[in-house]
Amino acid sequence: MQRLVWSIVLTVAQFVFVQNADAGKVDRLYVIDCGWAHAADQSLWSPGVNVGVPIDVSDNCYLIHHSDEGYLLWDTGITDRVAALPDGQFVQATRQTWHRAQTLMAELAALSVHTRDVRYVAISHIHPDHVGNVEEFPDATLVIQKAEWDYAMTLPQKPFSPEHKAQLVEGDRDLFADGSLTLLTTPGHTPGHQSLLVHLDKTGNVVLSGDVVHFETNWDARRVPGFNFDKAQSSASMEKIARVLNEKHAQLWINHDKPSSDARNHAPEFYE
Numbered sequence: 364m365q366r367l368v369w370s371i372v373l374t375v376a377q378f379v380f381v382q383n384a385d386a387g388k389v390d391r392l393y394v395i396d397c398g399w400a401h402a403a404d405q406s407l408w409s410p411g412v413n414v415g416v417p418i419d420v421s422d423n424c425y426l427i428h429h430s431d432e433g434y435l436l437w438d439t440g441i442t443d444r445v446a447a448l449p450d451g452q453f454v455q456a457t458r459q460t461w462h463r464a465q466t467l468m469a470e471l472a473a474l475s476v477h478t479r480d481v482r483y484v485a486i487s488h489i490h491p492d493h494v495g496n497v498e499e500f501p502d503a504t505l506v507i508q509k510a511e512w513d514y515a516m517t518l519p520q521k522p523f524s525p526e527h528k529a530q531l532v533e534g535d536r537d538l539f540a541d542g543s544l545t546l547l548t549t550p551g552h553t554p555g556h557q558s559l560l561v562h563l564d565k566t567g568n569v570v571l572s573g574d575v576v577h578f579e580t581n582w583d584a585r586r587v588p589g590f591n592f593d594k595a596q597s598s599a600s601m602e603k604i605a606r607v608l609n610e611k612h613a614q615l616w617i618n619h620d621k622p623s624s625d626a627r628n629h630a631p632e633f634y635e
């Protein structure tokens with residue numbers, strides 16, 4: 364009898380072990396510098412607060428390696444063309460001048476990653492500092508909320524080719540059905556904005572929040588930029604992220620917050 368019990372225990376243990384060994388996971392996350400900008404007036408992002416005060420903002424791409432699915436790129440930064448402009452590129456709407464120290468292509472090459480190795484390009488939203496290089500990955504599947512895709516297709520100037528192979532997601536989604544990468548719908552900044560919850564064995568859970576919030580100070584005060592698509596949705600999305608951080612004991616990595624972004628390890632270093 365005792366022998367039978369042990370046999371069952373061992374079988375169950377083996378099953379659990381094999382299950383864990385087989386489950387896909389994110390084993391590397393690289394933070395890649397995808398540009399920075401000098402903005403003349405930070406109150407565009409914080410109505411009535413810090414009026415006329417300039418601010419520098421970071422802009423990162425995140426290259427994520429999944430054990431079964433290969434590489435997924437989260438956001439693609441400002442267009443690589445900016446790297447060739449010594450004085451950067453001025454954007455009137457946000458009174459920002461964008462700069463790029465290096466092209467995304469050069470940064471991927473330095474990691475020995477070819478564009479065809481990137482199987483998925485997932486984007487938070489369609490603003491130019493997030494989708495600037497989508498067309499550098501013509502074979503990748505574009506992972507985007509359907510609401511954001513529909514919004515993009517209404518614009519006279521499309522942010523990427525309407526022919527691009529795309530996976531249109533509606534709502535929250537455990538992308539590879541293994542808990543490693545979870546898309547979170549967080550509309551408000553744009554109609555179909557999304558965030559990404561990443562599970563890493565050593566680092567723990569991290570939320571890449573796109574433009575749900577731009578700066579640490581705006582997060583603390585839950586400020587909504589004046590140019591957001593929907594103010595109430597923006598506030599609700601911040602509360603949703605706050606709930607996820609709490610439930611998952613996750614870190615919030617605010618993409619455009621330069622001080623916290625600068626403090627993070629950038630490629631070729633990585634998080635695991």
Ligand SMILES: [Zn+2]
Pocket residue numbers: 488490552574
């Ligand atoms: Zn944006």
